[in-house]
Amino acid sequence: MQGFGFDKLAETPCHHLCADFRCGIHDGLIERGFPGCVAFDCLGAGQRLTALAVERFGSADWRERPDVARWLFVAYPRMRQVQEWLARLNLAAAVTRQPPLQALAAELDAEASAAWSAADQAAWQARVEAALAPLAQNPASTARN
Incomplete structure (x- = not known):
């Protein structure tokens, strides 16, 4: 509480x-x-899932539609994590101004799905972590002036 x-x-x-x-x-x-x-801050996960629910079910009213509620409640934690990873990647791209990070952020944003399996999500997370790892090792050498 x-x-x-x-x-x-x-x-x-x-x-x-x-x-x-x-x-x-x-x-x-x-x-x-x-x-x-x-x-x-849900980092846009709620808005993203609302749009996906409307596409999938024709409605996002989880109070009136138990099927929508179940889908949203299962998908939300995964999508919130995805949005967090995207936020980290976008921040790194903005700070370093590295085109490969910017391109990866756009690519992964387009791939994000509420229907991912745990394996799909783990693979996606590994791509984000691999892209960010060089920054953690030596952030000064990766920034562009």
Whole structure:
């Protein structure tokens, strides 16, 4: 419950979630004891999955469609991780201005899928880690001036 005004079960909507999926207390989150909501960033995973749900099911309304809810709740943790890896790769590409990193970020972004298996995701992660490894070893030598 740290950073949130109350405890709730996973996969259950917050009681402040409005019918239009907006937060009913967004303007006063910190004052009401929800700094965790302000700090959390899904890095676009929610928006990406919403678009994919509309493509796949014709709807993203997980409150009315149990099939959509199941799909979203299973896919979200994987997509959140994918978005985190993309954010790291895009940051490295921006800082170093290395065209190969920029190209890889664009390529992997286009490949990202909610339907990945664990093996697909592991292979994708390995590509990101391999691309970033030289920066961790010697960041100064990889930056372009």
